[in-house]
Amino acid sequence: METNANTTTTDPALLNTPAARAAFSATQLSVQIYGALTAAALLAVIAVASTGHLVNPFMWVRAILLPLIAVLLHRLGVCVSQGSRRAFERLRGISAVFPIAIVGVDLIPGVCPWWYAAMQTLCVLPVVRIALTMRGTALRAAFPKMR
Incomplete structure (x- = not known):
């Protein structure tokens, strides 16, 4: 049996609390x-x-791919606001690992100039905010752990 990944898997009332709505707004603004x-x-x-x-x-490829990831983050954020638990888990994971990977690669000596590494670090700060928002109490309440 197939399931649609974008189906609502949480109580709609939990998605419409002021705290959850604020978390969704913060996520979309960060994206x-x-x-x-x-x-x-x-x-x-x-x-x-x-x-x-x-x-x-390296700089060309990264500079072209990172704006495309904004589309993925946006789509996941929309699905999360519609109640998709799968999208919530994916956005939660991506937003935690992504900034570490970006900054970690930039710290390898000789990969890119210091100004580019600094710019990329600045670029991933909104993703850190998404990671923190995804781990906040409002969204943890909206998407309780499944057993």
Whole structure:
């Protein structure tokens, strides 16, 4: 038997509490900020490359892929606000691991210049906010642990 991953799996009343609504709003705002920051980082890479400075393939790939991840985060956030437990668990996991992976790779010597690593660190700060929001009491109450 197949199930739709986007089906509501939690009590709708728990999703409509003021605290849950505030958590969903904070998540969506964080996704928008993340998208804007990563788009600005892509524009910065384009500007640096157009002035003749060195931009390595890693920087190009990362600068192009990170704004695309905003679409994934947005979609997961929408599904969470509609009550999808699966999306909640995925967004919760991604938002915890993603910032660590981004910053961790940037800290490898020689991978990218310091300004790019700093920009990427700034870009993932909204994702840290999503991770904290996903672990807050409002959403833990809306998505109680399944046994």
